[in-house]
Amino acid sequence: MDFGFNEEQERFRVEVREFLQKELTPEFWQGLGTKPPEDQEYSQEFSRKLASRGWLGIGWPQEYGGQGRPYTDQLVCAEEIAYHRAPILYHFWAVDLAGPVLIGVGSEDLKKAYVPGILAADINFCIGFTEPEAGSDLASLQARAVADGDDYVINGQKMFISLAHKADYCLLAARTNFEAPKHRGISLFVLDMKAPGVNVSPTPTMGDMLASTVYLDSVRVNKDALVGEIDRGWYHLAICLDHERIFVGALVARRRRMFDELVEYVRSTRRNGRLLNENPHIRNNLAQIGIELDVGRLLSYRTAWLLEKGAIPFAEASMTKVLTSELDQRLTNFGVNVLGLHGQLKQGSKWVPLQGRMEQAYRVSILESIGGGTNEIQRSIIALMGLGLPRD
Numbered sequence: 001m002d003f004g005f006n007e008e009q010e011r012f013r014v015e016v017r018e019f020l021q022k023e024l025t026p027e028f029w030q031g032l033g034t035k036p037p038e039d040q041e042y043s044q045e046f047s048r049k050l051a052s053r054g055w056l057g058i059g060w061p062q063e064y065g066g067q068g069r070p071y072t073d074q075l076v077c078a079e080e081i082a083y084h085r086a087p088i089l090y091h092f093w094a095v096d097l098a099g100p101v102l103i104g105v106g107s108e109d110l111k112k113a114y115v116p117g118i119l120a121a122d123i124n125f126c127i128g129f130t131e132p133e134a135g136s137d138l139a140s141l142q143a144r145a146v147a148d149g150d151d152y153v154i155n156g157q158k159m160f161i162s163l164a165h166k167a168d169y170c171l172l173a174a175r176t177n178f179e180a181p182k183h184r185g186i187s188l189f190v191l192d193m194k195a196p197g198v199n200v201s202p203t204p205t206m207g208d209m210l211a212s213t214v215y216l217d218s219v220r221v222n223k224d225a226l227v228g229e230i231d232r233g234w235y236h237l238a239i240c241l242d243h244e245r246i247f248v249g250a251l252v253a254r255r256r257r258m259f260d261e262l263v264e265y266v267r268s269t270r271r272n273g274r275l276l277n278e279n280p281h282i283r284n285n286l287a288q289i290g291i292e293l294d295v296g297r298l299l300s301y302r303t304a305w306l307l308e309k310g311a312i313p314f315a316e317a318s319m320t321k322v323l324t325s326e327l328d329q330r331l332t333n334f335g336v337n338v339l340g341l342h343g344q345l346k347q348g349s350k351w352v353p354l355q356g357r358m359e360q361a362y363r364v365s366i367l368e369s370i371g372g373g374t375n376e377i378q379r380s381i382i383a384l385m386g387l388g389l390p391r392d
C-alpha cells in the first residue's frame with residue numbers, strides 16, 4: 001500500500017503554494033476586501049493567472065488544451081487553492097462542471113467554440129438544472145425545448161442558479177421528449193445568457209452568493225447548441241458529478257484553514273484572565289473536529305484515487321460530501337460560539353475576530369448540505385450504491 005503523494009506531486013504542491021503566497025498579498029486582499037463577500041471570491045483576473053499556468057485544465061485531455069494529468073494532481077492544486085482561499089467563482093462552473101461535459105460528449109464544433117475560452121478564463125458558465133418543482137427529483141424537470149427549423153425554442157423556469165447574473169453561458173437541461181420515461185427525455189444545451197427571452201432575477205442566499213431564478217421565454221438556440229445526444233442529457237449529467245467530486249474533496253482544505261485559524265485564536269486569546277486553550281470544553285471539541293477533518297481529507301483522497309483507477313465512486317463521493325458538509329456546520333457553529341458575541345458580527349466591523357470569516361463561513365455551511373444534492377439524497381445514494389440496500 002502506497003499511502004501518500006509521490007515526489008513530483010509534492011513538488012507540484014510547493015509550486016502551487018509558492019505561487020499563491022506570492023499572488024495573494026495583503027494588497028490583493030485589501031482590494032477585494034472593499035467588495036461585497038460574494039465578489040471577494042470572484043475574480044476573472046485571478047482565474048486568468050491560474051489559466052496562464054495551465055492550472056485550470058490539469059485533468060483535461062491534452063488535445064483540448066489540458067494537461068492530461070491524474071485526478072490526484074488536480075486535487076493537490078485544488079486543495080492549495082482552497083486552503084489559501086483564492087477566488088475561484090469566476091471559473092468554477094465552467095471548469096469543473098460545464099467544461100468536462102463539453103469535452104466528454106460535446107460535438108467538435110462546440111469544443112472548438114467554448115473549451116479554449118474556458119481554459120483561458122475568457123468566458124464563464126452557470127449550470128441550469130434545478131427548477132421550482134425539480135430539485136432532488138431532477139429528472140422531473142419541465143423546461144421544454146421544442147424543435148423549430150434550425151432551432152430549439154425553450155420555455156421554462158430555472159431556480160437557485162449560482163451566479164447566473166454574471167455568466168456568459170449556461171449549461172442548460174431541458175425536456176425534449178414528452179412521451180418517454182422522465183429520465184429518457186432530457187437534453188443539454190449551451191445557452192447564451194444574453195439571448196433574447198433570457199431573464200435573470202438574482203436572489204440573495206444566506207451565504208451571500210446570489211443564486212438566481214432564470215426565466216426562459218421562447219428562447220431560440222441553434223440545434224448546434226445541443227450537447228451530446230438528444231434525450232440522453234440525464235446520462236451526460238453524470239460527467240458533471242464526477243468532476244464535482246474532486247471539488248468537494250478540495251473543500252476540506254478550506255475548512256482546515258478555518259480550523260487552523262480557530263486553534264491559533266484560542267492559543268492567543270484570554271478570557272476572564274485565562275487562555276482559551278486551557279478550557280477543556282474547547283480543547284475536546286477542537287480535538288474532535290481535528291479528527292473529523294483528517295477523516296474528510298482521507299475520504300476525498302480515496303475518491304480521487306478511485307476516479308483515477310477508472311471507478312465511479314458514487315458512495316465514496318457522497319460519504320465525503322455528507323461528512324464534510326456536516327463537519328463544516330459543527331466547526332463553524334462551534335467557532336462562532338468560541339469567538340463570543342463579537343464572533344457574530346459581520347466582515348468589516350472593527351470588533352469582529354478573524355476578520356468576520358467565521359460568521360460568514362457559518363452561514364455558507366448551511367447551504368453546503370443542500371447545494372449539489374441534499375445530504376438526505378446523498379445518504380440514499382450511500383445506502384443504495386454503497387450498502388446495496390434496495391431503492392427507497
Ligand SMILES: Cc1cc2nc3c(=O)[nH]c(=O)nc-3n(C[C@H](O)[C@H](O)[C@H](O)COP(=O)(O)OP(=O)(O)OC[C@H]3O[C@@H](n4cnc5c(N)ncnc54)[C@H](O)[C@@H]3O)c2cc1C
Nearest residue numbers: 127128129130135136160161162367370371372373374376
Ligand atoms: C447555494 C445553492 C446553490 C445552488 N446552485 C445551483 C446551480 O448553480 N444550478 C442548479 O441547477 N441548482 C443549484 N442549486 C439547487 C440545488 O441543487 C437544489 O437546491 C437541491 O438539489 C435540492 O433541491 P430542492 O431545493 O428543490 O429541494 P427539494 O428536492 O424540494 O427537497 C426538500 C427537502 O426534501 C428532502 N427530500 C427530497 N426528496 C427526498 C427523498 N427522495 N428522500 C429523502 N429526502 C428527500 C430534501 O433532502 C430536502 O431536505 C443550488 C442550491 C443552493 C442551496
